[in-house]
Amino acid sequence: MKAEECIISRREVAKLAGVSEATVSRVLNGVGPIREETKLKVLEAARQLNYVPNVLAQQLARRRSGNLGVILPYVPKVKLFSTYYFAEILSGIGETARRMGYDLLIIPLSPVEARSYTNLFQTQKVDACIMLGSQDSAEEREALRQLHEEGYPFCLVNQHFDDEPFKTIEADHVKGGQLAATHLIERGCRRIAFLNGPNVYSNSRDRMKGYSLALQEYGIELDEQLLYLGNYSRKSGYQYAGQLAEAIREGQVDGIVAANDRMAIGLLQGLREHGVKPGRDAALIGYDDAEGARFTEPQLSSVAVPFYEMGEQAAQWLLDSLHAPSFQPDAADSGEPAEHQGAKDAAQSVVRLPVRLVPRASSLRYPNWQGDS
């Protein structure tokens, strides 16, 4: 009995209800005037047959997939979902998509094929797309530019491209870097090391900018010697521990800003192994306010970034723009005006959410450190 239910379509419902297929479709979609009696007949027939519309056919007929694509970068050996950063953004996206009746289509980029994103849209698998963890490379920029020119709706999260009109939801990382550095300065640090991440991420560059601004504001000269480059992994923080421990002992460094909490935590653990205790011997502050920042000893000061909200807003904006009738891909015809429009959009295209300083014990510096026993 159950076996046949797999293959019932609109036709069976129509037959049972004694109406045409079109009427069934109209009833189920609430389109056009329908006599109440007919409506009930159809609904009863559908219920009785346990009819469920074939979404694939609907998608083809409507030329909309109802899927929100999420592009995940390929990062070797990194379990992307497990990083605080992606997990939080994804949670925000997922919740919003669910609320708006969209499904999430996760598209992990494969390491080999450097295909352009346009294919993705041409296949119609997704109606819109959110780009996570994209890097500022020439190819990436070109691929996105093409996407934008063809009018496909997409949104970058936490990565902006200068001089491009791409819609972007990010956080104010210049401010964040400044907050972090200023915090250490106000706690008495003068020789502040900065452990940054790769420059292909705009947020790395922004934090660097903020760090510089803070130093400048307090008349502290930027010392290239104090700049370290990691890759946002805990290991890459850990590996600088020896070097920094020595610098701290020699008085060359009295404070450290790390560009994310993973590196900060790795560094913190390494420093302790070298007998240097952040919060006592030097001030340390991380970035992201990941959950782990509250687990360390001492607890890690950080800068909170509203990742969840960024995911929410990206999804919300994208799905709103799909429903808005304003979406006109015809702009490409008129050539130059499109250019101009792009420039106008640029003004509002980047949304920058505020970040927040979260001071904890790791950025204390003097013997008034409140440790236990």
Add this chain to the structure above:
Amino acid sequence: MKAEECIISRREVAKLAGVSEATVSRVLNGVGPIREETKLKVLEAARQLNYVPNVLAQQLARRRSGNLGVILPYVPKVKLFSTYYFAEILSGIGETARRMGYDLLIIPLSPVEARSYTNLFQTQKVDACIMLGSQDSAEEREALRQLHEEGYPFCLVNQHFDDEPFKTIEADHVKGGQLAATHLIERGCRRIAFLNGPNVYSNSRDRMKGYSLALQEYGIELDEQLLYLGNYSRKSGYQYAGQLAEAIREGQVDGIVAANDRMAIGLLQGLREHGVKPGRDAALIGYDDAEGARFTEPQLSSVAVPFYEMGEQAAQWLLDSLHAPSFQPDAADSGEPAEHQGAKDAAQSVVRLPVRLVPRASSLRYPNWQGDS
């Protein structure tokens, strides 16, 4: 120029190549004998027009979506992606799906609609489905049973249902609970509290079983007073801190097994606030070996669970079974034989991956505790 490219289909390619649409289809799918010359003509035309097949139409014609569904439970106020448990499993699923050419369709269950899963398959949105975080309730069991009866391919992860033939990938949590408790016993504990999670999860019950076995093995009587119930959140661990701190001081408790690391970490922090230091005043061990277990002070002993591999295996088995020609939903016709087959399957239907004890400082107990300064 770019604008028109959005609407090219097989027809345009066929016209340009001077062949029929069927030939285009055959060339692109590598079906049937094709003259080399024709093949090149078609491929050249496709390239020239920048043709990309419409996946929606392919899905409809092939009656396969190419999507692997992942059901996420609705847990109020919890950002699912951000929990170690889900994140790791999802990473494993995602990586495997990518390798097998499938996309991941994330389906977060909404709080209200308690729809049956069969709808999901009937809509054809997914070819197979992985269930995460399902609970052992009567409705859930019934919904899954229906799914199984109708022959839809699905797989549970980290949750089994007794007496059901559902395919399941989980870990040996009985062993895990036993390992944890035995570890504490061997380190000298005799009054071991157990902070467990809700019983709707089979892994909670399994760990409890393992805990009991360990006590029994060492002739320690199980004391109901020492059983605590949390909900796997850090907060729910934290809230028992006062109670347990007192019990430890009074000598009522000398060791604690927590059913996951989140609760263990919350508890650890709470205990320290009450002046009780795990690893010195009492032994504490968590479960999952989440990343955060290495961040705490002292570092948290735990039981490592191969979540990533569980995700991999679930996806692998599911996608393999789709490609295998053995898949015959006709079994329902013959009635009882299906029952028998189910019983046979049951023997292999539950795959239980091994877990591993990870001893760290939190489960030490005596003054030989190796703290710093």
Add this chain to the structure above:
DNA sequence: TGCAACAATGTACGCGTGTACATTATGGGC
């Protein structure tokens, strides 16, 4: 009574693809 307006429904086709079947070339053995 006749006619217009509108409600309610049916018919027919498009969406873009896969593929069974029919048809036409091609070659080899006699």
Add this chain to the structure above:
DNA sequence: GCCCATAATGTACACGCGTACATTGTTGCA
């Protein structure tokens, strides 16, 4: 030169649904 097996291609339709347009039924009003 003929016939058959097979290669190569075209034709036609199905997949299941949305919807424009045609058709029929109903009502109100002159």
